Amino acid sequence: MMIERLREYVGAETPTGDAAALNAFADRLGTRYAELGATVRRVPTPTGDHLVADFPGRAGAAPLLFLAHHDTVWPIGQLRDAMPWREQDGIIHGPGVFDMKGGLVVLETALEQVAGRDHRPLRVVVVADEEVGSPSARSLVTAEAQGAYAAFGFEPPHPNGDLKTSRWGSTRVRIEVTGREAHAALDPASGVSAIDELVDQLLAVRRIVAGYDEVLCNVGTITGGGRTNVVPGSAAADIGFRFVDPATEEAVLQAVAELQPERDAQLAVRVMSNRPAWQPSAATDALLAQVVAAGRSVGQEVGGAAATGAADTxxxxxxxxxxxxxxxxxxxxxxxxxxxxxxxxxxxxxxLVAAIITSL
Structure with missing residues (x-):
């Protein structure tokens, strides 16, 4: 049953930003959660609706918060072309099976298993833009988390199955340069190359990052120019930063924000999305101990470790x-x-999730 549902979910491709595909998938989830007894709310955004489902539980108890997302990084057609659904030797292949249609199926199945049993109230938040940093969902997640007893994410685990007990912070920054176009051969001195300026700024970013330990920096996209015989008048780059602690994050982002142009160009630095560092804590250690006990009740050994990747958790x-x-x-x-x-x-x-729900 779980494999069939996963195949159905993978077959409904949901790339980030495709509002029609995401909303159709949210319809499926919302209908199923309502069938299981939830009060379901849609939170509309131009790039796809978020979903909040509240399941009743023990009177007066603080709820458990479950965080998930229904967008994937894959475009429509990925399943047909490069990544067809395939089951072989106990392994399932396909776009989104791991991140995170599989997690959605796990959550839904656990909700089915605990129906009618005693547990805390449950709140499920499924967002539509997690893969680009949840820019439209940050305020929703923050609001829905208020008063939660604990929060659980359905992202992939560590390779050995361990849960994730902390995460590095993640920030996406866009550097945009406006230069001045000119003929590259007849009048190059009248132009200001936005691409040359952007290259210099990216080197400056590397110098900033080199001054700190445990900072990851990836220039993910670069755009600019249009013709080889025209001095380019515009250029931009999107940069992904990862930080282990808030102090380093603040220092690096401040230094990047204060970059100055090297030539007669205009420079703009914008934060596109931000997820602050989630650091280890005694509270999370105590929660992990409870989850370890829940796991043992169903014959599973559960561990936990820090993670570098970021998510809504x-x-x-x-x-x-x-x-x-x-x-x-x-x-x-x-x-x-x-x-x-x-x-x-x-x-x-x-x-495991059903055991967690009924034991906390």
Whole structure:
């Protein structure tokens, strides 16, 4: 049943930003959550609706918050062309099986298993733009997290199945340069190359980052110019930063914001999305101990470790809410064409989540 549902969900491709595809998938989730007893709310945005589902539970108890997303990094057609659904030797391949349609199936199955049993109220938040940093969902996640007993994410776990107990901070920054176009051969001196300026600024960013330990910096996209015989008048780059602690994050981002042009060009630095660092805490350690006990009740050994990747659980951890992530099935290849999950871990993870819900 879980594999069939995963195949259905993977078959409904949901690239970030495709509002029609995302909203159609949200319809499926909302209908299913309502069937399981939830009060479902849609939070509309131009790039796809977010979903909030509240399941009733023990009177007066603080709720458990479950965080998930229904967008993927893959375009429509990926399933037909480069990544067809495939089951072989207990491994399931396909776009989104690992990140995070598999996690959605685990969550849904666990909700089915605890229906009618005693547990805390449950709140499920499924966002539509997690893969680009949740720019439209940050305020929603923050608001829905208020008063939660604990938060759990359904992102992929560590390769050995361990849960994630902290995460590096993640910030996307765009550097935009406006120069001045001119004929590259007849009048080059009248032009100001936006591309040359952008290259110099990216080198300056590298120098900034080199002054700090444990900062990751990836220039993910570069655009600019249009013809080889025209001095380019515009250029831009998107940069992904990862930070282990808030102090380093603040210092690096401040230095990047204060960059100055090297030539007669205009420079703009914008933060596109930000997820603050979720640092280790005694509260999360205590939650992990409870989850370890829940796991043992269903014959599973559960561990936890820090993670470098970012997700919506960064926000709950940063807010001081005891948080764990990585409750999706075990697999590999997030954002890669060999994306896959181990089929048997779908049922194992669902049993673990059901045990967590009924034991906290």
């Amino acid at each position: 960064n926000l709950t951890g940063w807010l001081g809410i005891p948080t764990l992530d990585g409750l999706g099935p075990i697999g590999q290849g997030a954002h890669a064409v060999h994306e896959q999950v181990i089929a048997a871990t779908l049922t194992e993870r669902a049993a």
